[in-house]
Amino acid sequence: MISTSxxxxxxxxxxxDEPYMVLEYHHVKPGKGGAFxxxxxxxxxxxxxxxxxxxxxEKFSDPGLEYKDMLYLYKDGEMYQFMDQDSFEQIAFNKSQIEDVLDFLKEQIIYTVLYFNDKPIxxxxxxxMELTVTETPPGIRGDTAQGGATKPATLETGLVLQVPLFVNEGDIIKVDTRDTSYVERVKQ
Structure with a gap:
């Protein structure tokens, strides 16, 4: 049981009867009446x-969520196929179920799948993630006065993000998936 405190x-x-995640909370103690x-x-x-x-x-039950590591296999029409690493069972997701990770979907990469009541949600x-730059304009030395300038780059998954001028097509870069930001260029 999880209390509001x-x-x-x-x-x-x-x-x-559904799992919820708390995004923000404020304990309020009015001068008159009970706290909430x-x-x-x-x-x-x-x-x-x-x-x-x-x-x-007030107390709430734990939602009993379960996390499983699953390998992304391929896109089959409108469905995205994943395979459980333990049981080798395959599960298909539609585009709306995985829209948060579409920009980072790459075959043969392990993703975490959240289950509620034995159903993937x-x-x-x-x-x-390490992704290859497929398209970016060339960075020309002297484009900036202070340094730290960026340019747009299209990655192998179709994601477009800002990268430093020294990144070229074919480079592999490390991307933080939480805020979709460039981290570093990976040495090959």
Whole structure:
């Protein structure tokens, strides 16, 4: 059981028989009446975000979420095929179920799949991924006065992000999947 006093950013609770993640919370103690907790929560199945107010000390069940490592195999029409690393069972996701990781979808990479009641509900990319730059304009020395200038680069997955001027086509770069940012160029 998880009490409202144990709410933290990212805490997961079972609310109205669905898993929710706490995005924000504020303990409020008015001068008159009982204390309460104002929260902003995200439904982990539908992705909808809404605000809810609870009495202080109210308890919620743990949603019993399970995480499994799954290998992305290939795209089959509109479906994306993943394989469980332990049982070798294949699971297909549609585009709307994995839209958060579409920019980082690369064959033969292991992703974390979140299960609720033995049903897959979400796919999470690794924290860092190494992707090949397929298209970027050449960086010309002297383009900046201060250094630290960037240019757009298209990666093998179709993602476009800003990279330093010294990155060229064919280079492999490390990308932080949490905020879609360039980390470093990988030596080959």
């Amino acid at each position: 144990e709410f933290r950013k990212g805490a997961k609770i079972l609310f109205r 907790v104002r929260t902003k929560m995200k439904n982990m199945i539908t992705g909808l975000i809404h605000e809810e107010t609870f009495r202080s000390g 979400a796919v999470t990319a690794p924290l860092f």
